[in-house]
Amino acid sequence: MAHNxxxxxxxxxxxxxxxIPARNMQREIPHWTLFEICQVTLESGVVGFGETMVYxxxxxxxxxxxxxxxxxxxxxxEMMWDDSLGSxxxxxxxxxxxxxxxxxxxxLLGKMHRDRCHISWWDIDMPAQDWISxxxxxxxxxxxxxxxxxxxxxxxxxxxxxxxxxxxxxxxIDMDFNGFGVDTAHCTRLLKELEQFPQVVMFxxxxxxxxxxxxxxxxxxxxxxxxMHTATHFGDTPIETAIxxxxxxxxxxxxxxxxxxxxxxxxxxxxxxxxxxxVGTRIATAFALHLGAVLEHARxxxxxxxxxxxxxxxxxxxxxxxxxxxxxxGPGLGITLxxxxxxxxxxxxxxxxxxxxxxxxxxxxxxxxxxxxxxAAQYWADWLGGRLPFFPRGVYLEHIANDGSSAWQELYxxxxxxxxxxxxxxx
Numbered sequence: 001m002a003h004n005x006x007x008x009x010x011x012x013x014x015x016x017x018x019x020i021p022a023r024n025m026q027r028e029i030p031h032w033t034l035f036e037i038c039q040v041t042l043e044s045g046v047v048g049f050g051e052t053m054v055y056x057x058x059x060x061x062x063x064x065x066x067x068x069x070x071x072x073x074x075x076x077x078e079m080m081w082d083d084s085l086g087s088x089x090x091x092x093x094x095x096x097x098x099x100x101x102x103x104x105x106x107x108l109l110g111k112m113h114r115d116r117c118h119i120s121w122w123d124i125d126m127p128a129q130d131w132i133s134x135x136x137x138x139x140x141x142x143x144x145x146x147x148x149x150x151x152x153x154x155x156x157x158x159x160x161x162x163x164x165x166x167x168x169x170x171x172x173i174d175m176d177f178n179g180f181g182v183d184t185a186h187c188t189r190l191l192k193e194l195e196q197f198p199q200v201v202m203f204x205x206x207x208x209x210x211x212x213x214x215x216x217x218x219x220x221x222x223x224x225x226x227x228m229h230t231a232t233h234f235g236d237t238p239i240e241t242a243i244x245x246x247x248x249x250x251x252x253x254x255x256x257x258x259x260x261x262x263x264x265x266x267x268x269x270x271x272x273x274x275x276x277x278x279v280g281t282r283i284a285t286a287f288a289l290h291l292g293a294v295l296e297h298a299r300x301x302x303x304x305x306x307x308x309x310x311x312x313x314x315x316x317x318x319x320x321x322x323x324x325x326x327x328x329x330g331p332g333l334g335i336t337l338x339x340x341x342x343x344x345x346x347x348x349x350x351x352x353x354x355x356x357x358x359x360x361x362x363x364x365x366x367x368x369x370x371x372x373x374x375x376a377a378q379y380w381a382d383w384l385g386g387r388l389p390f391f392p393r394g395v396y397l398e399h400i401a402n403d404g405s406s407a408w409q410e411l412y413x414x415x416x417x418x419x420x421x422x423x424x425x426x427x
Contacts, residue, residue, distance in 0.1 A: 002043040003100045004075055008068050008089070009039045012054070013345040015281065015309045020134055024126040025308075026356045027399070028376035031055040032305075034350070035281060036062050037313065037342070038088035040076065040096050048076065048096025048332060051283040052088035055352050058255045059086030062349070076100070077108075083256025087278075090256060091287050095332040102331050105287070109261070110294035116324035117292035118145075118275070119285075120174065120301035122308070125149035127396065128159040132166040138307070139171060144323030145301040147174040147204075150181075150194075152383055152390060153363050153397040157193050164197045174202040174227075174301075180383065181206035184214045186390045191222045202227055202300070204252065209237045215247035225249035227274075227300070230263050239263050243270045250274050250300060260291060267297045275300035282306045282314035285325075286333045289318075293327045313341045358402050360412050362427065366394030370425035374415040382419055400427045 014033050017025060025032060034054045041047050054061045067085045071093070079085065080093035098105040106112055121138035123131070125148065135146050150156050156175075163173070175194065181187030187206050194200050204227045207214050219226050229252045230239045242248055243266070251267065251274040253260050260276070267274050276298055278288040285304040292298045301323065306312060316335040319326045328334025355375030363371045363379065371388070373379045382388050389395075402408055407426055414420045 003046065003096075004043050005040055005072050005079075005093075005096075006043045007041040008063060008072065008092075009041070010036050010063050010088070011342075012036050012347050012349050013313055013342055014347045015311065015313065015345055017308055018310050020126070020130050021123060021308045023399070024124050024130060027359060027361055028124065029056075029354075030356045031352050031354055032308070034347075034353075035313070036088050036349075037283075037337075038063055038092045040071075040089070040092040042076065042096055042100070044100070046096055046099050048092040048094070048099060049283065049337065050088045050091025050093075050095060050287070051280050052086055053280045053284070056279060057087040057284070059084060059090070061086075063089050080108075081258050083258050087256070087280075087284070091283065091333075094257070094287070099332040104290065104327070104329055104334055105332055106290040106293040106327060109257070109291060112293050112327075113296045114293055115327050117289050117327060118299065118301040118323060119143070119289075119320060119325040120145040120147045120275070120303050122147045122303050122305045125151040125154055127154065128162040131159060131163045135163065135167050135171065139167065141307075142320035142322065144170060145172040145174065145201075147176060147301075147303050150175040150177045152180055152388070152392070153379065153395060155393055155395055156190075156391060157393065160194060160197055160200065164199045167199065169198065171199055172201040172301075173197075173199050174204055175200055176204035177206045179205055179208045180391075182384070182386070182390065183207060183211065184217045187214075187218060188221055190391050191218065191224065195222055195224045200224060205229060212237065212241070212245050212247055215242075216245060219246065219248065227252055229254065239266055243272060252277050253298075254278070257291070261295075264295045264297060271297075273297050273299040276302040277304075279303065279305045281309070282312045282316065282318055282335060283333065285318060286314075286316075286328050286335045289325055289327045290333070311341055311345075313338055313345065358412070360400040360402070360408065360415060360427075362398050362400050362425065364396050364398065365389075366392060369421065369423045372400075372411055372415045372420040372422070372425075373418075374412065378415075378418060387419075
């Protein structure tokens with residue numbers, strides 16, 4: 001019986017976020033609710049599926065006509081190593097190929113090294129009480145680690161202190177700065193303040209990745225391990241350069257399967273740990289678990305973000321215990337879609353929903369002044385451009401609800417054009 005690809009079907013779903021992630025993510029990534037599910041049907045009737053978080057995951061945001069034409073009529077194993085197809089189609093081809101063999105997907109990737117993979121809870125930057133609530137939920141569900149964002153619009157030192165006081169000593173925190181540490185002159189002091197907390201076990205991307213000398217300096221002046229993305233994603237420094245120059249202790253792996261396997265082999269040769277960051281629903285998580293099963297140096301907890309959603313489009317639960325998630329053992333991905341959820345949350349394709357409407361953001365300074373913005377891209381640019389103070393103590397961010405007043409509407413309209421600095425804030 002022929003197993004060539006007969007048909008490729010795609011559809012979108014919009015999954016609801018839980019309340020705490022929802023109210024914090026709306027200022028920056030409200031589009032993380034949108035997914036394209038890809039189903040590959042073979043001539044034999046075997047069906048493989050994958051997913052793309054439409055405005056984030058590697059490769060094209062949707063399955064293109066060119067990709068369809070390249071794949072249809074071919075055996076899935078012939079095309080599944082092509083990262084340029086994008087995550088949804090690539091995962092679906094791997095799933096289908098493994099199902100043809102009646103084998104779990106990891107057997108196509110290499111020799112199994114672990115049957116339980118390290119996994120982390122994830123949240124965006126948020127107030128301390130929200131951090132604490134999220135970590136308490138994570139602990140109740142078997143997680144031992146938390147990746148979050150270090151941002152200058154929250155008092156990151158004080159909020160980290162509060163979080164560490166609220167979680168057990170074994171619970172670990174990865175602080176991802178996405179380059180907001182700016183340079184070593186500013187960043188060294190901040191990292192030295194944060195390393196006082198034993199639960200903080202990793203600084204991720206503290207300064208821009210192009211600053212080779214800066215990373216070497218930071219690594220020599222802090223005892224907390226430093227990681228960075230490989231050039232697959234945010235990075236612009238090749239993994240070989242980062243290792244040769246001793247910039248970091250390990251890496252964040254994103255992107256397509258071929259690239260991840262190639263870069264994981266480099267890490268293995270040089271004894272560098274890394275964690276996988278394959279973000280989405282439990283489809284993406286299951287795929288990451290199969291990768292983690294065969295990649296010996298995937299020793300740091302993977303980030304998948306499926307914990308953000310009130311309901312997933314997958315029926316199969318993913319068991320987490322002692323910070324480890326069991327690798328699915330069934331054919332292919334080893335998971336089953338939830339047709340009821342897919343029907344409930346199915347939507348038509350849509351443009352990126354950013355910025356969120358009627359969002360007025362206040363950055364409260366310890367001096368009593370306030371700066372107002374309409375969305376995150378505005379204050380990202382101001383901070384990274386050196387137009388605002390560097391990680392001040394006592395700063396915090398809050399959302400100002402629309403009270404229907406003309407004053408709110410006027411301030412909202414002004415903030416759409418950029419920062420509004422007021423010494424006597426009306427809200």
